[in-house]
Amino acid sequence: MMDIFASKKFLIIAGIILALFIGIAIGYGFKSNNATLSGNLAANILKEIIPGNKNDNVGDLVKVVRVVDGDTIEIEGGEKVRYIGIDTPETVDPRKPVQCFSVEASKKNKELVEGKMARLEKDITDRDKYNRLLRYVWIDDVLVNLELVKQGFAYSYSYPPDIKYQDEFVKAQQEARDLKQGLWNACPDAEKKTVVPIIDSAPNGSCLIKGNIGTSGEKIYHLPGCGSYSKTRIDEARGEKWFCSESEAQAAGWRKALNCQ
Numbered sequence: 001m002m003d004i005f006a007s008k009k010f011l012i013i014a015g016i017i018l019a020l021f022i023g024i025a026i027g028y029g030f031k032s033n034n035a036t037l038s039g040n041l042a043a044n045i046l047k048e049i050i051p052g053n054k055n056d057n058v059g060d061l062v063k064v065v066r067v068v069d070g071d072t073i074e075i076e077g078g079e080k081v082r083y084i085g086i087d088t089p090e091t092v093d094p095r096k097p098v099q100c101f102s103v104e105a106s107k108k109n110k111e112l113v114e115g116k117m118a119r120l121e122k123d124i125t126d127r128d129k130y131n132r133l134l135r136y137v138w139i140d141d142v143l144v145n146l147e148l149v150k151q152g153f154a155y156s157y158s159y160p161p162d163i164k165y166q167d168e169f170v171k172a173q174q175e176a177r178d179l180k181q182g183l184w185n186a187c188p189d190a191e192k193k194t195v196v197p198i199i200d201s202a203p204n205g206s207c208l209i210k211g212n213i214g215t216s217g218e219k220i221y222h223l224p225g226c227g228s229y230s231k232t233r234i235d236e237a238r239g240e241k242w243f244c245s246e247s248e249a250q251a252a253g254w255r256k257a258l259n260c261q
Contacts, residue, residue, distance in 0.1 A: 057122040058138075064113045070105030070154060071145075072132065073113060075120075082132040083145045084123055085169050087157035089183065100187035105153040112144050113137065123162035134162060149173050152182020160234075160242040161207045170237075210234050211241040211254045220257050221249040227259035 066074040070088025073081050089099035091106050121136040128134055137144040146165065148154035149172040156169035177184045177191075184190050210222045210232045221243060222229045234240045243249040246256070 059120045059122070061117040061119055064116055064118050067106060067110040067114050070102065070109050070148065073109070073118075073137070075118070080130075080132045081120065081135050081137065082128055082130075083148075083154075084134050084136055084162045085157060085159075085164075085166055086145050086149055086154040088148065088154040089187075100189065101153070101183035104182070104186075105148065108148065108151065108153045109144070112142075112147060113139060118144075123164050125162050136165065145169070146172055150176060150181075152176040152179075152184050155183075158236050161244075163236075163242075166236070207242045207244040209243040209246065209249055211243050211249055211252070213238055213240050219252075219254040221246070221254040222257045223260050226257055228257060 063076040064073050065076050068074060068080065069091045071083040071086055073083075075081055088105040088109070089102035091098055091102040116139055119138040120133065121138060123134065123136070125134050143165065145154075146168055149156055149169050156166065156173040158166050158170075176182065208224050210229065212220050212222060212232050212234065214220060222232050223246070234242060241249075241252065241254075243252070243254070249256075
């Protein structure tokens with residue numbers, strides 16, 4: 001009788017232990033699945049919130065087949081691409097002589113991109129008047145436009161409304177100039193080049209309000225058709241801006257010109 005009782009007791013204990021092991025195994029599996037799901041969810045969220053991970057203006061990878069000059073390339077299929085936000089000394093413009101540091105800028109651009117797979121990022125304007133694509137050019141995580149300015153092979157060149165990275169370009173140019181990098185050391189006339197060119201009018205119909213800063217420091221915006229609009233020039237180096245709407249200008253601290261009433 002004792003043997004039967006002992007056997008039953010053993011079976012009960014063994015069953016409890018087995019049940020515990022099964023419970024632990026199920027719990028671990030559930031936890032692992034949840035961890036996987038959580039990881040996938042986190043990854044998807046990160047794609048949405050981290051700049052650069054999701055950008056509708058960034059296209060597929062394309063091969064750079066030829067460097068035209070310091071700020072222009074040709075990609076597979078024959079399209080030419082002009083870099084946004086920068087300007088390098090001229091080598092191929094028939095209207096101009098070969099400029100100081102132009103050959104070096106072209107060679108540097110070739111070193112950075114030729115034969116490589118690049119990702120092209122659009123800003124606002126799709127093409128220039130020569131039908132070239134206007135793009136920011138990325139090789140892996142390097143923004144080539146910025147790299148050329150940073151190393152002193154290009155000037156920052158602002159042409160609204162395509163100004164997404166212009167603050168970075170202006171800062172990089174200032175640092176390159178302070179360090180006498182590239183053309184800032186080699187070209188005597190480099191200092192004469194305007195840091196951010198003055199643009200008479202925006203090339204695109206989207207942002208045409210001119211945010212001017214007067215000699216007294218007063219911020220005044222001018223609408224198309226206002227009395228002083230045509231003679232008002234925007235110099236972003238002084239903090240002047242282009243605005244897309246009056247509310248945007250007012251929120252930034254500008255008031256409407258009196259002759260716009």
